Amino acid sequence: MVYRLLALDIDGTLLKSNHRLAKETKEAIDYAKEKGAYVTFATGRSFPSAKKVAKALKLDDAYLITHDGAFVASEVEEPIFERRMDSERVYQIVDILENYHCHIRLLHEKYAVGNKVRQRNIIARMNIGVGDPLFYPINYVDSPSNYLIDQPLTVPKIRAQFWSEKERQDAMEEISESIKTVHMTSSIEGSLDIVDSTTSKAKGLQVLGRKLGISLQEMVAIGSYENDEEMITQAGLGIAMGNSSVNIKNIADWVTRSNNQNGVGYAVREVFRKQLHPAVYK
Structure with a gap:
């Protein structure tokens, strides 16, 4: 299977417990991009907070799934999806x-x-x-x-x-x-x-998939907590962090190392090293 999109939770997944980005994680993100994967976040964080992390990973133009799927955008003024509570x-x-x-x-x-x-x-x-x-x-x-x-x-x-x-x-x-x-x-x-009630990270991935022409089966989703459950079960490959709860580990296709043990970097290299030809996105 060729995976064309990588969706990452931030806290407890992408970031270590000290809220820092490991060098190995940054290198793995670059590796996934070189393999043709579209890299995004699926996070409970606000858009400005996620955007700040995206810039640190050189994902400046990426569409980000934020507010647990309620706000999807690459720029705050131009969301491709927003679902507000009245x-x-x-x-x-x-x-x-x-x-x-x-x-x-x-x-x-x-x-x-x-x-x-x-x-x-x-x-x-x-x-x-x-x-x-x-x-x-x-x-x-x-x-x-x-x-x-x-x-x-x-x-x-x-x-x-x-x-x-x-x-x-x-x-x-x-x-x-x-x-x-x-x-x-x-x-x-x-x-x-x-x-x-119509909002979740998984539905945010569906919205972004339609925008990019990528199906859920062509996506890899990595998460660690309760709000990641739907996207882990619905993505083509759902990966739980080693620091996840037993419930999240049980529903995942694969369990990687913890966020303090370079779990994202390890998983990304294991998944994408098998892909030979990069995908092209318009």
Whole structure:
């Protein structure tokens, strides 16, 4: 099988646990490109944050699947796909989340709105997920629901970070009972990631595939967490990282090494070294 597209999750997959790119990973990405593969990200991160990582890998013009599939673009002003939750749903979700002890982020493609929290460690973790505030402004407010009354927002994604798994599960149950048109998943431990019900990374890959003339069977998808499950099962070759949960490993076609053991670099070279002729993309 000739694979024409490589889709990579970022956190827990492309990046090491210290959030750095390994030299071997950069070299493997170049290797896949030399073999004719179109390289993209399929990430829960915001578009500006993913774009920053793409530039480090010289993927400046690539279409990126961001916000868990809700925003697909190569430039923020010209998306080829965007699926927003309307302002009424956004308010309903936030109104529910504010009853729990969690950090809330309303993730627009250009900026974020978040509630103020006292725990510094959670702020640091959330900043990693949404990008450098220098390029992705974050407006911290006392009450996002009050903010939304005066300034209604439509956003691709809402993320909440919980300290208690029981509270996270309770919030998921309440949201699912009250709002039927959302899809909930998780991208890091303790997170609740909410997008429109028609949205996922796998559907983002379908959108990009139609744009490029590439079928899902011609794609390789590498991921590590719950929000990668659909794309791993639907891609022609679904690869789980060695640091993935048992569930993700069980559904994958192959399990590579962990993100701290050059898992992406190892997998990419193993898959693409067999391809002799590069594909051509218009």
